[in-house]
Amino acid sequence: MIRKLEPNYAPLAGEISVPGDKSISHRAVMFGAMAAGITKITNFLDGEDCLRTLEAFRAMGVSIQKQETDITIHGKGIKHLKEPHDPIDLGNSGTTTRLLLGILSGLPFHTTLFGDESLSKRPMDRVAVPLRSMGAKIDGREHGKYLPLAVRGGDLTSIVYQTPIKSAQVKSAILLAGLLADGQTTVKEKTVTRDHTENMIQAFGGVIEKNDDAISIKGKQSLTGTDIHVPGDISSAAFFLVAAAMRQESVVTIKDVGINPTRTGILDVLEQMGADIKMEEKRAIGGEPIGDITVKGSRLHGVEIGGDIIPRLIDEIPILALLASQASGTTVIKDAEELRYKETDRIQVVVHTLSQLGINIKATEDGMIVEGNQKVIGGEVDSYGDHRIGMMIAIASLVSTNPIILHNPSCIAVSYPAFFDDLEQILSISS
Numbered sequence: 001m002i003r004k005l006e007p008n009y010a011p012l013a014g015e016i017s018v019p020g021d022k023s024i025s026h027r028a029v030m031f032g033a034m035a036a037g038i039t040k041i042t043n044f045l046d047g048e049d050c051l052r053t054l055e056a057f058r059a060m061g062v063s064i065q066k067q068e069t070d071i072t073i074h075g076k077g078i079k080h081l082k083e084p085h086d087p088i089d090l091g092n093s094g095t096t097t098r099l100l101l102g103i104l105s106g107l108p109f110h111t112t113l114f115g116d117e118s119l120s121k122r123p124m125d126r127v128a129v130p131l132r133s134m135g136a137k138i139d140g141r142e143h144g145k146y147l148p149l150a151v152r153g154g155d156l157t158s159i160v161y162q163t164p165i166k167s168a169q170v171k172s173a174i175l176l177a178g179l180l181a182d183g184q185t186t187v188k189e190k191t192v193t194r195d196h197t198e199n200m201i202q203a204f205g206g207v208i209e210k211n212d213d214a215i216s217i218k219g220k221q222s223l224t225g226t227d228i229h230v231p232g233d234i235s236s237a238a239f240f241l242v243a244a245a246m247r248q249e250s251v252v253t254i255k256d257v258g259i260n261p262t263r264t265g266i267l268d269v270l271e272q273m274g275a276d277i278k279m280e281e282k283r284a285i286g287g288e289p290i291g292d293i294t295v296k297g298s299r300l301h302g303v304e305i306g307g308d309i310i311p312r313l314i315d316e317i318p319i320l321a322l323l324a325s326q327a328s329g330t331t332v333i334k335d336a337e338e339l340r341y342k343e344t345d346r347i348q349v350v351v352h353t354l355s356q357l358g359i360n361i362k363a364t365e366d367g368m369i370v371e372g373n374q375k376v377i378g379g380e381v382d383s384y385g386d387h388r389i390g391m392m393i394a395i396a397s398l399v400s401t402n403p404i405i406l407h408n409p410s411c412i413a414v415s416y417p418a419f420f421d422d423l424e425q426i427l428s429i430s431s
């Protein structure tokens with residue numbers, strides 16, 4: 001499938017809301033399925049990845065009703081999860097796979113997990129190794145590094161684990177296993193990563209302790225069903241924030257976005273680049289702050305992006321690379337080697353794609369160097385099945401001198417099924 005993307009030079013204007021946060025939607029289903037009692041989720045992300053999570057728990061016998069973005073889960077407690085009859089297809093979703101491995105490690109049955117071509121290339125040993133040290137049996141291709149994986153869970157012992165990788169998925173997998181283990185499990189991380197798992201454990205009545213770089217959870221806690229409202233996804237909002245920031249005279253407000261500080265690195269970078277950004281915090285639900293973000297187009301300049309901010313904007317790096325090409329001066333992105341383990345190797349694919357579109361950009365081992373004041377000349381490019389690359393290309397078309405032909409746009413449904421409709425909305429309000 002291909003999609004022709006026409007240039008559009010009008011300023012962007014208007015108010016828009018983006019779909020529910022992907023990370024929070026996954027976790028809401030997982031905790032709702034493990035808790036006892038009814039959980040109602042509103043503004044659930046109806047994207048392919050989160051639907052994989054939902055189906056995985058249905059396969060384990062949990063009754064889940066879905067009406068568009070409203071989900072009702074009739075949880076009976078963790079002990080009532082049942083061995084699935086068939087292997088579970090996790091599609092493209094890294095978060096589902098890694099967090100589910102944490103949960104399955106503590107359940108006394110056998111499960112087989114598999115995924116699509118991209119997911120089958122992503123490393124799972126980063127969770128399998130610590131989970132095995134807690135007592136789980138996990139095996140698969142290349143000694144259990146890659147899907148398909150077979151898991152036999154059961155009695156787990158607690159661990160103290162210093163994670164070598166800046167990854168919320170690794171942290172969360174161990175905390176979830178820790179919740180089912182005997183004793184107290186501690187995860188230490190050198191750099192703060194998104195803390196939605198920690199917030200949600202508390203929203204479901206659980207107890208978790210945070211001390212500097214250590215997060216500890218007592219095992220065998222029981223959770224109680226609750227209501228979760230999912231904020232808009234700042235990682236989806238990022239595409240419109242950038243589209244507005246890079247065009248003078250644009251004014252766009254994204255309503256009701258999750259502004260958890262572990263996710264707002266993009267706002268910090270936009271500000272450092274000279275963007276005119278305002279954030280109005282409105283409320284917090286389940287420990288997750290929600291607000292409106294307004295961005296006005298302005299002259300931007302290149303910056304250095306690296307260090308502790310990287311996990312706070314890891315999924316926004318593709319779109320920030322495009323933005324950097326439209327700013328003045330050079331932008332250096334470093335300490336982001338984790339990008340190589342996403343749906344694609346996002347260092348290689350961003351550099352390849354933006355180069356194809358006429359931008360001067362170079363890959364480094366752990367990031368990229370982007371030259372500013374670049375013309376996007378258009379052409380034929382591929383998402384390579386990576387939703388964030390597909391959306392980056394769509395935003396690039398707005399500043400392109402020629403149309404862009406995008407191959408494989410359908411992967412965008414992984415995190416943002418209505419992306420093109422919403423983009424059209426802020427383009428048409430302005431024209």
Ligand SMILES: O=C(O)C1=C[C@@H](OP(=O)(O)O)[C@@H](O)[C@H](O)C1
Nearest residue numbers: 023095166167168169170314315
């Ligand atoms: O925990 C999560 O929900 C996520 C964590 C990040 O991955 P890593 O933990 O692998 O960095 C991020 O890239 C992914 O989109 C969602």
Ligand SMILES: C=C(OP(=O)(O)O)C(=O)O
Nearest residue numbers: 092093094095315342343
């Ligand atoms: C990396 C991502 O997701 P996941 O790891 O869940 O596939 C993403 O959404 O950009």
